[in-house]
Amino acid sequence: MKKVWIAGASGMLGSHFKRLLAERNIPFLANDRKQIDITDLDTVSDFIRVQKISHVINCAAYTDVDKAETEQKEAYLANAVGPHYLGIAGRRHGARVLHFSTDYVFDGKSRRPYSEEHFCTPSTSYGMSKLAGEIKLLEEHQRSCVIRTSWLYGSSGKNFVDTMLKLMCEKEHLRVVSDQIGRPTYCQDLAEIALEMLDAEGVYHFSNSFETSWYQFAKEIRQQSGELGFPLIVKEIEPISSRDYPTAATRPVYSTLNTKKIEELLGKTPRPWHEALRDYLVYVKSHQRQPA
Numbered sequence: 001m002k003k004v005w006i007a008g009a010s011g012m013l014g015s016h017f018k019r020l021l022a023e024r025n026i027p028f029l030a031n032d033r034k035q036i037d038i039t040d041l042d043t044v045s046d047f048i049r050v051q052k053i054s055h056v057i058n059c060a061a062y063t064d065v066d067k068a069e070t071e072q073k074e075a076y077l078a079n080a081v082g083p084h085y086l087g088i089a090g091r092r093h094g095a096r097v098l099h100f101s102t103d104y105v106f107d108g109k110s111r112r113p114y115s116e117e118h119f120c121t122p123s124t125s126y127g128m129s130k131l132a133g134e135i136k137l138l139e140e141h142q143r144s145c146v147i148r149t150s151w152l153y154g155s156s157g158k159n160f161v162d163t164m165l166k167l168m169c170e171k172e173h174l175r176v177v178s179d180q181i182g183r184p185t186y187c188q189d190l191a192e193i194a195l196e197m198l199d200a201e202g203v204y205h206f207s208n209s210f211e212t213s214w215y216q217f218a219k220e221i222r223q224q225s226g227e228l229g230f231p232l233i234v235k236e237i238e239p240i241s242s243r244d245y246p247t248a249a250t251r252p253v254y255s256t257l258n259t260k261k262i263e264e265l266l267g268k269t270p271r272p273w274h275e276a277l278r279d280y281l282v283y284v285k286s287h288q289r290q291p292a
Helices: 014-024 041-050 071-094 125-140 158-169 187-195 213-227 260-266 273-286
Strands: 002-006 028-031 055-058 096-102 145-149 173-177 202-205 236-240
Touching: 002 014, 002 041, 014 187, 028 187, 041 071, 041 125, 055 071, 055 125, 055 273, 071 096, 071 125, 096 125, 096 187, 125 145, 125 202, 145 187, 158 173, 158 213, 173 213, 187 273, 213 273
Parallel strands: 002 028, 002 055, 055 096, 096 145, 145 202, 173 236
Antiparallel strands: none
């Protein structure tokens, strides 16, 4: 019988897992760093053993891409040491580990979608810490699965969709980067797919279908949120170059993930990102939640 532990459960992705597992009556425990620090091997190992955990879903991560450039130790502890220790503890006590990684393990210089076999050359401290976590986990515990994803948004966390919604209700003119390409991913879709991957092993890619730019993503958010009756005042969204919006960490210019491997395993294709976005906006509207 499954007994799942969600590590990092208070974050955006963890919140979706908690709802799904509760709906499906799958026994689970959920906590965050204040309760269990995954960089403490003894604590993690004892927890898995005492609670008789069969599957670990690791949603714990350091996700501030820009701060990771200066807070490299903190990023490495959460994104590399934590997964490593989960792998050790999981192997010791017979628990499978499902871990999430990122499109930032690639440098963004390709012009074709990245497959799981593509050579990883991260160009940011965040990407390097995430790649180290993948390697350490899989080397330590073969009964583990890594799902790389991209452009995440969902409930209970800061994300691009919520940021755009907030700005569109406050400003008439917005400037959004148009020369970075990828595939948005709704956390609900990722969580649903991930629950089918609890016993999988190796590396997989998942994101909603079809690539887009941040600019086109923002335009679709405006279109759909306007149709749903959000109180928008935005009149213009201006496309700009990455050079016009400098950040501490260089974003991948092209980070589209190839999802054929997971599609072949599960026998289905991720739904288009436009459809997933609609569901999320309906969720936000129905819960009368103000965008973060």
